[in-house]
Amino acid sequence: MRKLKYVTFFTESSPNPTLVGGKGLNLSKLGTIKATMPPGFIVNTNAYKKFIEKSSYHDQLIDLFSKNIKPEEVLNHSKELKSLIIKSTFPEDIKKEIKEVFDEKFNNSLKKEVSFAVRSSATIEDSKAFSFAGQAESFLNNNNLDEILISIKNCWSSLFSPQALLYLLQMKKKGINFSLLNISMAVIIQEMINSEVSGVLFSVNVLDNNTTQMLINSTWGLGETVTDNLVVPDMIILNKNEFKIIKYDIGKKEKRSIQNPDGSGTILIENDQHSKSACSLTDNQLHQLYNLGLKLENEFNYPQDIEWAIQNDVVYVLQTRPITTLKDKP
Amino acid sequence: MVFMKKIGEGLSCSIKKEVTGELVYIQEINDVINLFDKAAGKICIVDDAGTTTLSPILSELTGTISTTGSAGSHLAIVSREFEIPCIMGLSFEIEDISSLNGKKAKITTQEENKGILYLLE
Numbered sequence: 295m296r297k298l299k300y301v302t303f304f305t306e307s308s309p310n311p312t313l314v315g316g317k318g319l320n321l322s323k324l325g326t327i328k329a330t331m332p333p334g335f336i337v338n339t340n341a342y343k344k345f346i347e348k349s350s351y352h353d354q355l356i357d358l359f360s361k362n363i364k365p366e367e368v369l370n371h372s373k374e375l376k377s378l379i380i381k382s383t384f385p386e387d388i389k390k391e392i393k394e395v396f397d398e399k400f401n402n403s404l405k406k407e408v409s410f411a412v413r414s415s416a417t418i419e420d421s422k423a424f425s426f427a428g429q430a431e432s433f434l435n436n437n438n439l440d441e442i443l444i445s446i447k448n449c450w451s452s453l454f455s456p457q458a459l460l461y462l463l464q465m466k467k468k469g470i471n472f473s474l475l476n477i478s479m480a481v482i483i484q485e486m487i488n489s490e491v492s493g494v495l496f497s498v499n500v501l502d503n504n505t506t507q508m509l510i511n512s513t514w515g516l517g518e519t520v521t522d523n524l525v526v527p528d529m530i531i532l533n534k535n536e537f538k539i540i541k542y543d544i545g546k547k548e549k550r551s552i553q554n555p556d557g558s559g560t561i562l563i564e565n566d567q568h569s570k571s572a573c574s575l576t577d578n579q580l581h582q583l584y585n586l587g588l589k590l591e592n593e594f595n596y597p598q599d600i601e602w603a604i605q606n607d608v609v610y611v612l613q614t615r616p617i618t619t620l621k622d623k624p
Numbered sequence: 625m626v627f628m629k630k631i632g633e634g635l636s637c638s639i640k641k642e643v644t645g646e647l648v649y650i651q652e653i654n655d656v657i658n659l660f661d662k663a664a665g666k667i668c669i670v671d672d673a674g675t676t677t678l679s680p681i682l683s684e685l686t687g688t689i690s691t692t693g694s695a696g697s698h699l700a701i702v703s704r705e706f707e708i709p710c711i712m713g714l715s716f717e718i719e720d721i722s723s724l725n726g727k728k729a730k731i732t733t734q735e736e737n738k739g740i741l742y743l744l745e
Binding site: 366 | 635636637654656657661670677683684692696697699700705712
């Protein structure tokens, strides 16, 4: 079997967290338990490190990584770092390996209308200690390898977004030091699920930490509208011991996110009146989500925060991570 | 004498502590930077995550309010991590949210995780 340096597959039985990042680690576990998830692979942190090391702007980047900045300098600092990363070119061996894996994995898919999601997996996010939730970005609906390569650089540069830099400054104030020199990022490449419905499933009711219930948020279209609070989604509370709907609150769901029909990325469109007031999940889909919640909590041996998407009535897991807010967190 | 006037209601998505603080309407990342060293005691209002995420200053805040979203939004998740009261999907009973800047307010939770925002006058 060919030895890969920059790419790790989800089926890797014991992936190194520093190589695949928090999200990559959780997706690898999902891969080994054969959860229904979009096919893909991880561009691991070896690629990020080599990219920085071989960048024509390496010395400038290291200077910026080492610099102590004040909050008011964050915007400029972020802009400089991002610009140097975007201007840097991929070392040929990284590009070659990603291309080979991409071609092998998606050769057949390319005959269909598919696109790809590129998601960040920083080495300090999605841990049990704190989730770094939403600090780094995802780039959806990439239509070919060239767009994917650009999105990988955009993912890496999101490590240095103003929000991420401010977040790290805040941690520093509390005595937790993450040097930019030590942070790195893996990137997840996955076939994009063009979901009719999507959302978040907590295998406990996080509103009051009730472990006898589950909580689901769901909405039409792609799930970023739920995680980025762009809509008020539906909220469903389920009984956990035996499937039963305890509560179904219909959210306003004014907008939905869909793949940009004219290129890469996503667009927001207004939902029609019926969609706004209708339940976004059928009983059958709720059953599937209920079973998924039980299964993943059991497999991971800890309550899970699961992002999911439904296409043609199939529930796909986009990511899972431990719920970081339970009282008994390890 | 302090009068309490209800100005909005949504879903209480974090710790059910009753808190009072000064309202700040966050509309761009510069608003977050300006609050960096003076976030303590503030209740921040946002419309959506976008570039205005409160995460960097969240641990210092007294409360968070979003006019959209629910328990699964990143803002709600991080608010729970820092045990800060958070109301998501809050419907305001006033037109001009900016007019609330600098005013004192109270967050409470009622039955069924109903999060209520009161103006203190």
